[in-house]
Amino acid sequence: AQTVTQSQPEMSVQEAETVTLSCTYDTSESDYYLFWYKQPPSRQMILVIRQEAYKQQNATENRFSVNFQKAAKSFSLKISDSQLGDAAMYFCAYRSKLTGANSKLTFGKGITLSVRP
Amino acid sequence: EAGVAQSPRYKIIEKRQSVAFWCNPISGHATLYWYQQILGQGPKLLIQFQNNGVVDDSQLPKDRFSAERLKGVDSTLKIQPAKLEDSAVYLCASSLTSGINEQFFGPGTRLTVL
Numbered sequence: 001a002q003t004v005t006q007s008q009p010e011m012s013v014q015e016a017e018t019v020t021l022s023c024t025y026d027t028s029e030s031d032y033y034l035f036w037y038k039q040p041p042s043r044q045m046i047l048v049i050r051q052e053a054y055k056q057q058n059a060t061e062n063r064f065s066v067n068f069q070k071a072a073k074s075f076s077l078k079i080s081d082s083q084l085g086d087a088a089m090y091f092c093a094y095r096s097k098l099t100g101a102n103s104k105l106t107f108g109k110g111i112t113l114s115v116r117p
Numbered sequence: 118e119a120g121v122a123q124s125p126r127y128k129i130i131e132k133r134q135s136v137a138f139w140c141n142p143i144s145g146h147a148t149l150y151w152y153q154q155i156l157g158q159g160p161k162l163l164i165q166f167q168n169n170g171v172v173d174d175s176q177l178p179k180d181r182f183s184a185e186r187l188k189g190v191d192s193t194l195k196i197q198p199a200k201l202e203d204s205a206v207y208l209c210a211s212s213l214t215s216g217i218n219e220q221f222f223g224p225g226t227r228l229t230v231l
Binding site: 004033043045046091 | 120148173206210212219220
């Protein structure tokens with residue numbers, strides 16, 4: 001079974017600064033998807049960024065980028081130029097790519113990010 | 118495009134009572150998921166539907182939880198009887214198919230069992 005670990009429960013960043021959120025995972029599969037989701041206090045979970053394991057290039061979405069280290073099974077999220085609206089809970093998630101596997105997401109425990117004005 | 122709708126948003130019940138949650142996915146989405154999110158933890162899949170068929174219900178406590186998606190559109194999740202440990206946020210998500218299509222989440226129902 002796959003597991004996702006987010007060991008930092010909370011982080012804080014100054015507005016306009018850069019912050020990195022860590023995530024490690026464990027799997028025996030060679031191809032899979034990794035995601036970062038954002039959950040603001042209103043609870044609507046929103047996809048931030050997605051990475052396919054077979055792609056060596058790190059995914060980037062505007063101010064959000066990942067550092068994907070497949071051998072180390074590490075998948076960190078970097079938020080540049082942090083904004084007050086980035087304050088939320090962030091979840092790292094894994095999805096199998098195996099044919100016939102269901103498409104469920106396996107989530108980590110999440111990290112609460114606060115942004116200081 | 119309307120998002121995933123869920124109701125109610127909040128529910129407080131006594132233990133051993135019954136409760137039901139409703140989810141209406143995004144129009145045209147064949148796959149529907151119910152996740153349970155206990156405070157301080159990430160969401161955990163309870164059940165996945167593809168149209169009106171169950172794909173995965175391995176994590177669903179079937180002695181007290183049930184779910185249906187009779188017409189392949191909206192879905193109901195029921196707990197009967199509720200236990201204190203069922204206090205959680207219940208999230209519904211939908212996607213076009215069970216492939217890599219993005220899962221869109223609803224706002225959730227926060228259940229408190231007293």
